Amino acid sequence: SQQGEEDPQALSIQEGENATMNCSYKTSINNLQWYRQNSGRGLVHLILIRSNEREKHSGRLRVTLDTSKKSSSLLITASRAADTASYFCATGNQGGSEKLVFGKGTKLTVNP
Amino acid sequence: SQTIHQWPATLVQPVGSPLSLECTVEGTSNPNLYWYRQAAGRGLQLLFYSVGIGQISSEVPQNLSASRPQDRQFILSSKKLLLSDSGFYLCAWSRGTAGNTIYFGEGSWLTVV
Numbered sequence: 001s002q003q004g005e006e007d008p009q010a011l012s013i014q015e016g017e018n019a020t021m022n023c024s025y026k027t028s029i030n031n032l033q034w035y036r037q038n039s040g041r042g043l044v045h046l047i048l049i050r051s052n053e054r055e056k057h058s059g060r061l062r063v064t065l066d067t068s069k070k071s072s073s074l075l076i077t078a079s080r081a082a083d084t085a086s087y088f089c090a091t092g093n094q095g096g097s098e099k100l101v102f103g104k105g106t107k108l109t110v111n112p
Numbered sequence: 113s114q115t116i117h118q119w120p121a122t123l124v125q126p127v128g129s130p131l132s133l134e135c136t137v138e139g140t141s142n143p144n145l146y147w148y149r150q151a152a153g154r155g156l157q158l159l160f161y162s163v164g165i166g167q168i169s170s171e172v173p174q175n176l177s178a179s180r181p182q183d184r185q186f187i188l189s190s191k192k193l194l195l196s197d198s199g200f201y202l203c204a205w206s207r208g209t210a211g212n213t214i215y216f217g218e219g220s221w222l223t224v225v
Contacts, residue, residue: 033213042202042216043156088155090214099171100206100214102148104155 004032004072004089004103012109019076021106023089024069030092032065032072033100037086046074046087081112114139118203118217125224131176131190133220135203138184143205145186146214147178150200162186163208198224 007022023032031050035043049056049065049072056063062075076083086107090100118135125131137143144163148156158171160178168178175194179187186203203217 035214040200040219040221042218043204043214045213045215048213092212099146099158099161101158102156 004091004101006087006089006103006106008106009104010107010109012111013079014111015079015081017079017110019079019083019108019110021074021087021108023072023074023103025072025089025091026070029067032063033090033092034061034063034072034074035088035090035102037088037105039085043088076108079108079110081110084108084110114205114215116203116205116215116217118201118220120220121218122221123223125193125222127195127224128192131188131193131197131222133188133201133203133222135186135188135217136184137186137205140184140205140207142183142208144208144212145180145184146204146206147176147186147188148202148204150202150219152199156202160188193224195224198222 004023004025013019029051031048033048034046036046037043047058047063049063060077065072086105088102088105090102092100115138146161147159149159150156160170162168162180165180176190201220204214206212206214
């Protein structure tokens with residue numbers, strides 16, 4: 001299975017600190033995406049990184065991808081209480097499948 | 113702009129009753145459509161996806177079925193609900209190219225009692 005697996009399962013930090021979440025996957029990918037889910041809501045796309053990219057930035061988000069280690073990390077800098085949510089990685093494989101396969105997520109709590 | 117709607121938002125159904133969750137997408141044509149399920153505190157499990165009208169791929173054997181009667185309409189159904197069908201169901205769409213961003217609806221909470 002190419003399912004991504006996030007680590008840690010839960011993370012609790014103070015406002016202003018940085019939060020780092022990791023994702024590992026098993027097979028070759030075309031791209032990797034990160035999503036955010038507020039409790040009881042749908043998922044919202046944050047950022048997509050392609051297999052030929054190593055790092056990507058969007059505002060306070062920084063995503064890295066290491067295809068040799070089959071891993072990615074999501075860094076949220078200067079966290080805010082509003083960043084409290086679950087974060088999921090999703091992988092699209094190189095076989096051209098229309099599917100994205102999601103991991104179980106990291107639950108981030110940012111304490112004010 | 114594109115929007116996705118799914119309903120109902122919450123549903124409490126007895127065991128053995130039927131189910132119909134509906135999803136529509138506006139502002140795009142020929143989208144890929146998806147149904148995911150999320151059990152409490154768990155990740156997302158892909159149930160069905162569709163690349164066109166009448167084309168449904170099932171990812172896991174289960175008590176549920178899906179249909180796509182129109183280009184931008186996706187329906188999740190069951191003839192007889194089980195307790196294990198309880199969960200948070202998410203409809204989603206993406207453009208018809210592999211690996212594109214997926215856009216989710218707000219979800220439907222189903223409790224089978």
